[in-house]
Amino acid sequence: MRITSSIEYATRLMTTLAREHGKAPVPSERLAESDNIPADYVSQILVKLRRAGLVDSHRGSTGGYSLSRPPSEVTLGQVVRAVDGDVFEDVCGKYDGGTKDCRHQSGCTISPVWRRLSGLITQYFESVTLAGLLAETPGECGAAPEWLEKLSGR
């Protein structure tokens, strides 16, 4: 399991756009540059974000992209779904070995576990907004996950 480049890139883009919210639209080329993403790839990701209704696009010389809503109203979940579809979409029914019935062995005691995991992830994604991302304390790339300790009870 991993974070794909699309997810990472889309998150960077949305974060940058959030910072520019209320100002002029940002052309994709500038986004590519500032977020360190291949220029031609950026457009592709922005298209998905636009189709999901998360950003607006404007053509012409003063054109570019802008958030369609305030940063506080956009969740990470929406961003992830826009570029990657639903999380753990089709666990059940895959890997059924050709037989088309659910073959999670052992009377399907496994699938509830995947479903909970999926719910857990979805819920976390939903709890993070772009506004929250901006307010995040940067910290270097090795900081400990503080609140995690709380959650785990340790």
Next chain:
Amino acid sequence: MRITSSIEYATRLMTTLAREHGKAPVPSERLAESDNIPADYVSQILVKLRRAGLVDSHRGSTGGYSLSRPPSEVTLGQVVRAVDGDVFEDVCGKYDGGTKDCRHQSGCTISPVWRRLSGLITQYFESVTLAGLLAETPGECGAAPEWLEKLSGR
């Protein structure tokens, strides 16, 4: 993001072995059959589980595989790590566009989010044991995730 076949298969195998714990070793061919997994693929997965110390193998005519520990002492996290490595191993430092410094844009406010997610998933995996999997109420493949509501506070 998705559950790979290796993870799903490994979980099925371990669940089946947990059910047979204390009895005779189960040959891989029988595991393949009962868990609906390609026979040649099963061996490959079992090798990883053995190298991780989760199962024991015995050759010869009465040979096969068996759990190396009681089901209550094996977590889903151990199984997943055995076949798939660490969850979200290297988010930071990837997608840096060639520049070898961490380029999570915007002062790296993004990486803590991935790290928390990784921790959340790891923690969930750690909380599920094989014994727990066996005790799971099967339910059909669409049951609601009950305890999730508790966690979310809703």
Next chain:
DNA sequence: CCAATTCTTGACCAAAAAGGTCAGGAATGC
């Protein structure tokens, strides 16, 4: 000791997904 059984190892392969590129066209603002 022999033969059947089972695991072991590592190479190999095909299909899919990920990651990225490109070219031609259509709006838009100046």
Next chain:
DNA sequence: GCATTCCTGACCTTTTTGGTCAAGAATTGG
């Protein structure tokens, strides 16, 4: 009308997934 920017969709390469295969090395029952 011309530069700028987005739009569309095809295309490509690399990596990962998912799976196969063959030769060999233990082990056990007979």
